[in-house]
Amino acid sequence: MGAMSTYRIGVIGLGQRIAHVLAAMKEVGWDLDLAAYVDPAPVGAPILAAAQIPLGRQCADPAELLARGRYDLLMLGAPNHLHLEHLLVALEAGAPIFAEKPIVRTEAETQVLARRLARAGTPPVHVGLVMRSLPIVREVVRRVRAGDLGEVVSLDATEHLPPEHGGYLARNWRRRQAWGGSYLLDKVVHDFDIFGVLAGARAARVASFGGRRIFTPERGDGPRAYEDGSAAYALRDAGWAAANDAFQSDMDVTDHQVAMVEYENEVRLSFHANSHVGLGERRWYVAGTEGTLIADLVRNRLMARRALFRGKPERIDYGGVTADAHNGADQEMARDLLAALEGRAAFPVTPYESMEAGLTVMAIDQAMETRQVVECGPMWARYDAACSGAEDRLAEEVL
Numbered sequence: 280m281g282a283m284s285t286y287r288i289g290v291i292g293l294g295q296r297i298a299h300v301l302a303a304m305k306e307v308g309w310d311l312d313l314a315a316y317v318d319p320a321p322v323g324a325p326i327l328a329a330a331q332i333p334l335g336r337q338c339a340d341p342a343e344l345l346a347r348g349r350y351d352l353l354m355l356g357a358p359n360h361l362h363l364e365h366l367l368v369a370l371e372a373g374a375p376i377f378a379e380k381p382i383v384r385t386e387a388e389t390q391v392l393a394r395r396l397a398r399a400g401t402p403p404v405h406v407g408l409v410m411r412s413l414p415i416v417r418e419v420v421r422r423v424r425a426g427d428l429g430e431v432v433s434l435d436a437t438e439h440l441p442p443e444h445g446g447y448l449a450r451n452w453r454r455r456q457a458w459g460g461s462y463l464l465d466k467v468v469h470d471f472d473i474f475g476v477l478a479g480a481r482a483a484r485v486a487s488f489g490g491r492r493i494f495t496p497e498r499g500d501g502p503r504a505y506e507d508g509s510a511a512y513a514l515r516d517a518g519w520a521a522a523n524d525a526f527q528s529d530m531d532v533t534d535h536q537v538a539m540v541e542y543e544n545e546v547r548l549s550f551h552a553n554s555h556v557g558l559g560e561r562r563w564y565v566a567g568t569e570g571t572l573i574a575d576l577v578r579n580r581l582m583a584r585r586a587l588f589r590g591k592p593e594r595i596d597y598g599g600v601t602a603d604a605h606n607g608a609d610q611e612m613a614r615d616l617l618a619a620l621e622g623r624a625a626f627p628v629t630p631y632e633s634m635e636a637g638l639t640v641m642a643i644d645q646a647m648e649t650r651q652v653v654e655c656g657p658m659w660a661r662y663d664a665a666c667s668g669a670e671d672r673l674a675e676e677v678l
């Protein structure tokens with residue numbers, strides 16, 4: 280397709296996320312026609328209205344959507360438990376696919392998808408691991424790959440969310456494992472994707488502890504307002520299958536969790552996530568044999584210094600900090616997607632890297648549930664067998 284063509288787009292799951300991505304695509308100059316969508320109650324409609332993108336025709340199900348003509352791009356953005364089903368249908372249509380992360384929700388689903396992707400003639404699948412498109416992340420990856428830090432020895436990382444965000448997660452579909460997978464799978468699969476790149480290897484073994492100590496009924500009588508009197512835990516419409524109250528919901532995922540990973544090449548990582556903090560943070564600390572780097576993803580700042588250097592650290596401020604906490608990543612990803620569809624550049628992340636990041640987080644959750652160190656080797660062996668197209672009993676049980 281040439282740069283001037285109109286992209287005819289079909290969407291399955293028109294929530295906040297796909298609406299934001301479509302708005303970013305329009306903003307960076309895509310010529311797009313949202314021709315049709317499947318969504319019983321599109322949460323993203325107000326976002327599209329604000330971006331002046333007409334909704335297109337509502338279809339009852341993916342079969343009707345696909346029957347209504349050919350698409351240049353299919354975009355999948357339903358809750359996570361529907362991703363595999365939607366991917367399997369969309370892959371049959373043959374058009375390029377943009378699918379939201381986590382690409383699938385369980386190991387069994389990963390095996391089904393890996394086997395499906397191994398078939399000849401599979402259309403391209405671009406996954407919304409949007410951090411891959413962020414300039415600060417690209418620079419971190421570039422420096423690590425170029426050996427600027429020497430060999431990477433160890434990493435620590437955090438993602439701490441303010442109470443409004445945590446309260447949203449406790450009310451939205453992400454609160455249930457059956458829909459979202461887990462807190463870490465939905466929220467930090469982005470980070471574990473990049474950690475795998477920085478480590479330069481797969482996870483060999485993982486440990487994790489976590490639970491629910493914040494959004495519990497026992498804390499439901501706690502303060503519900505900020506110091507200025509404005510209401511807390513109330514700001515966002517929690518969308519599809521929402522619960523009314525962050526403290527009185529049927530949440531079964533964690534609201535805080537820690538994890539440790541030892542990679543196959545002996546790079547070691549610790550990670551800490553909390554969904555109700557006064558000091559928000561998303562920070563990666565990368566320690567190499569010759570240098571150290573801190574990426575502050577909230578403030579969009581990079582700091583680096585060689586170990587044997589006593590002068591001031593190098594600081595790069597990427598600016599462009601935005602209220603949505605994405606700091607311009609959506610627009611960068613929209614450019615990357617267009618470049619991929621036009622054949623100018625490969626998309627920054629493959630579906631295989633997406634599945635591997637997901638499996639790493641799933642192993643971490645298994646370690647948390649069993650309170651055991653999980654050896655990842657058998658999981659990778661099952662995954663590699665699935666990628667090579669081999670039959671697998673686990674996969675057959677899932678559908």
Ligand SMILES: NC(=O)c1ccc[n+]([C@@H]2O[C@H](COP(=O)([O-])OP(=O)(O)OC[C@H]3O[C@@H](n4cnc5c(N)ncnc54)[C@H](O)[C@@H]3O)[C@@H](O)[C@H]2O)c1
Nearest residue numbers: 292293294295296317318320321322356357379380518519
């Ligand atoms: N890459 C990112 O930074 C990022 C950010 C947010 C969300 N996401 C991902 O995007 C996806 C959607 O998240 P969201 O925040 O937009 O959620 P959302 O709740 O805003 O939207 C989900 C939409 O799916 C619709 N839906 C429910 N059942 C459906 C069905 N059977 N068929 C079609 N549509 C159906 C809902 O009506 C809703 O409109 C998730 O996979 C999430 O992990 C990614």
